[in-house]
Amino acid sequence: xxxxxxxxxxxxxxxxxxxxxxxxxxxxxxxxxxxxxxxxxxxxxxxxxxxxxxxxxxxxxxxxxxxxxxxxxxxxxxxxxxxxxxxxxxxxxxxxxxxxxxxxxxxxxxxxxxxxxxxxxxxxxxxxxxxxxxxxxxxxxxxxxxxxxxxxxxxxxxxxxxxxxxxxxxxxxxxxxxxxxxxxxxxxxxxxxxxxxxxxxxxxxxxxxxxxxxxxxxxxxxxxxxxxxxxxxxxxxxxxxxxxxxxxxxxxxxxxxxxxxxxxxxxxxxxxxxxxxxxxxxxxxxxxxxxxxxxxxxxxxxxxxxxxxxxxxxxxxxxxxxxxxxxxxxxxxxxxxxxxxxxxxxxxxxxxxxxxxxxxxxxxxxxx
Numbered sequence: 383x384x385x386x387x388x389x390x391x392x393x394x395x396x397x398x399x400x401x402x403x404x405x406x407x408x409x410x411x412x413x414x415x416x417x418x419x420x421x422x423x424x425x426x427x428x429x430x431x432x433x434x435x436x437x438x439x440x441x442x443x444x445x446x447x448x449x450x451x452x453x454x455x456x457x458x459x460x461x462x463x464x465x466x467x468x469x470x471x472x473x474x475x476x477x478x479x480x481x482x483x484x485x486x487x488x489x490x491x492x493x494x495x496x497x498x499x500x501x502x503x504x505x506x507x508x509x510x511x512x513x514x515x516x517x518x519x520x521x522x523x524x525x526x527x528x529x530x531x532x533x534x535x536x537x538x539x540x541x542x543x544x545x546x547x548x549x550x551x552x553x554x555x556x557x558x559x560x561x562x563x564x565x566x567x568x569x570x571x572x573x574x575x576x577x578x579x580x581x582x583x584x585x586x587x588x589x590x591x592x593x594x595x596x597x598x599x600x601x602x603x604x605x606x607x608x609x610x611x612x613x614x615x616x617x618x619x620x621x622x623x624x625x626x627x628x629x630x631x632x633x634x635x636x637x638x639x640x641x642x643x644x645x646x647x648x649x650x651x652x653x654x655x656x657x658x659x660x661x662x663x664x665x666x667x668x669x670x671x672x673x674x675x676x677x678x679x680x681x682x683x684x685x686x687x688x689x690x691x692x693x694x695x696x697x698x699x700x701x702x703x704x705x706x707x708x709x710x711x712x713x714x715x716x717x718x719x720x721x722x723x724x725x726x727x728x729x730x731x732x733x734x735x736x737x738x739x740x741x742x743x744x745x746x747x748x749x750x
Contacts, residue, residue, distance in 0.1 A: 386414040399589030401484040412477030426742035448480040492668035495716040507622025520609040527580040537597040538590035624667035656704030711743035
């Protein structure tokens with residue numbers, strides 16, 4: 383199977399367009415036209431990852447963290463390890479692709495997998511993304527309404543949470559007069575015509591808008607299609623940051639800390655004591671989620687599990703919410719299982735998907 387077919391599985395789930403604007407997601411090194419028999423998944427890319435990919439004949443590596451986050455000014459394979467990795471990838475004909483904040487911000491992405499590890503129920507985004515949707519309104523003759531709506535829905539319009547094919551329709555009268563150069567499907571040019579029409583309104587993610595309009599126009603019967611596009615400030619229920627959910631049973635702070643330790647297979651946690659002795663409602667954010675502390679508190683969470691927390695953020699949380707730094711690597715690595723499952727379910731050939739067998743976590747703990 384070609385790389386681009388595999389990457390489509392990822393991007394249908396976690397579109398590149400929802401990534402943080404300063405992120406560098408997508409193709410890092412190589413060609414998306416390359417044929418692959420095996421795939422290797424990892425959180426980070428180092429030389430050992432590339433070596434394992436080569437041993438397992440994996441011509442595609444999919445990482446969470448981009449190898450190329452900032453621009454390189456030179457490729458120095460003697461003094462720079464990133465340059466050596468790039469050289470090795472090219473020499474071994476291996477393509478590298480990264481899904482970073484787009485995987486953070488999508489449903490069932492990084493934070494949802496962390497929540498799953500902690501066995502949280504009633505999961506939803508802690509903070510929804512906003513201002514990345516449009517409302518598309520199109521006017522179409524009644525007999526063509528379903529055909530036009532289906533074309534828009536198949537292109538990605540009308541998605542709202544667990545619902546698809548969502549639209550609102552109202553009936554009215556379309557009035558028009560074609561010029562002598564027109565070629566009207568209904569009526570006669572040069573004459574005012576009245577046609578019973580349906581007004582179809584659908585939500586469209588901003589990154590899908592051009593595609594949806596193009597597909598709509600392909601099946602619309604009019605020579606000149608009447609449609610409106612409105613920019614929205616609505617929260618997008620399909621994409622967001624962090625997750626909030628509930629434990630099946632209340633736990634003491636000590637028991638919850640033990641649950642986190644056991645679930646994420648870590649022996650070390652940093653935390654600030656919360657206000658409540660019992661933990662039931664829990665917010666999580668895989669990776670660096672300190673900016674979501676206020677959202678977790680305002681969401682009435684009893685605990686917030688994330689990583690990369692600084693001293694002053696712990697101060698802000700003290701006696702407000704049980705704030706746990708469970709490690710960047712530890713809170714993101716569960717996402718690889720979901721990537722693996724999604725790719726394997728979509729494969730139609732004998733391509734195999736592997737997870738890197740080592741650890742790319744640069745942090746080690748000293749035990750005296």
